[in-house]
Amino acid sequence: MTAYGAFLHKGSFCRSYFNLLDLLVVIVSLISFGINSSRIAVVKILRVLRVLRPLRAINRAKGLKHVVQCVFVAIRTIGNIMIVTTLLQFIFACVGVQLFKGKLYSCTDRAKHTREDCKGHFIVYKDGDVHQPMMRSRVWQNNDFMFDDILSGMLTLFTVSTFEGWPALLHRAIDSHSENVGPIYNYRVEISVFFVIYIIIIAFFMMNIFVGFVIVTFQEQGEQEYKNCELDKNQRQCVEYALKARPIRRYIPKNPYQYRVWYVVNSTVFEYLMFALIMLNTLCLAMQV
Structure with a gap:
């Protein structure tokens, strides 16, 4: 200072x-x-x-400073992408509320399928041992991830976009019936289209746009260092390649017998033969039961 x-x-x-x-x-x-x-x-x-x-x-460290600067520049320039992603998340959450609001509840006693029947107590066995029965109260409880409101729906969809535990939610949504009714196996298989479309648009498309935009920002910031240079990008790469180029050293044995073996091993026919043997070995391994 x-x-x-x-x-x-x-x-x-x-x-x-x-x-x-x-x-x-x-x-x-x-x-x-x-x-x-x-x-x-x-x-x-x-x-x-x-x-x-x-x-x-x-x-x-100059390299670390450059990376941090690129990150902050990218954050300032990807605001529009974040807004579009948030709006799409909100739209899918609204659709999810219409499809699954109050329909992901279930009774702790799997034998009861409606809220009216989910009363009283039932018997469970500790660690599956029939000699250790236990009495528990029936509880009508919601799923850990639900669509009862917009915020809960957006949080649930964010979990789906991370690909962590979303198959369990998918199967629970497929089994959903209606409000105050528990899950029924494969009752709404067609509802899986909702999750597939969401993953394609948000998890695949928008996230790839986000990552690609960050990469482009890094490249543009890197080009700023050469804005006063008379050479274009391709010319600079050619010069850097010429400066870093080194002759390739190849070992050639002087002994005539070693030279014959070396010549065969380095031939194109030998490479194709090894490749064919590897493919045959892979095929044999795949055919084993």
Whole structure:
């Protein structure tokens, strides 16, 4: 800060976000070390913030700084994609509420299929042992992931987009019947189209657009470093390839017998023969029961 100045002129210390992060980490460390009492809640929070110390390495490494800058630029430029994805998520959640609201309930006693019958107690066996019966109350409970409201529907669909545990929800939705009625096996198989369309549009299409946009942003930020260069991208790649090119060294045995073996092993016919043998071996392994 003494060398570059505080913040009044261009290029000063505090005009860089990375320097501000570095300054924040140093101040937090000094305050946490200066106050020894651990009973104050603020001090506890400051000590937790000491985990930011490894972030100081970003300001020291040019490559890490470039990556972080690209991430922030990408976040600012992908706002429209995030808005479209959120709107699609909201639309699918509304459709899910219309299809599954109040229909994912079930009774803890699988023998009862309606809410009116889900009363009283039933017998269960501890660890499947018929000699250890237990009495439990029947409870009409909802599924862990449901579509009873928009927020719950969006959370459920977000879980589906992560591909974690969504087959269980799919089967539960297929078995759904109506409100106050428990699941019936494969009652609505056609409802699976809803989840398939959602996965194709959100999990595949929109997520790939999101990732692709981040990659394009990284490439554009990389091109900014060469905006004053007279060479285009292809010319720069040719120059870099020529500078990094190294001659390939091949070992050729001097012994005549070794040379014959080496010549056969490195021939094209031998490579095709090995490839055919590998394919035959794979076919034999596939035919084994």
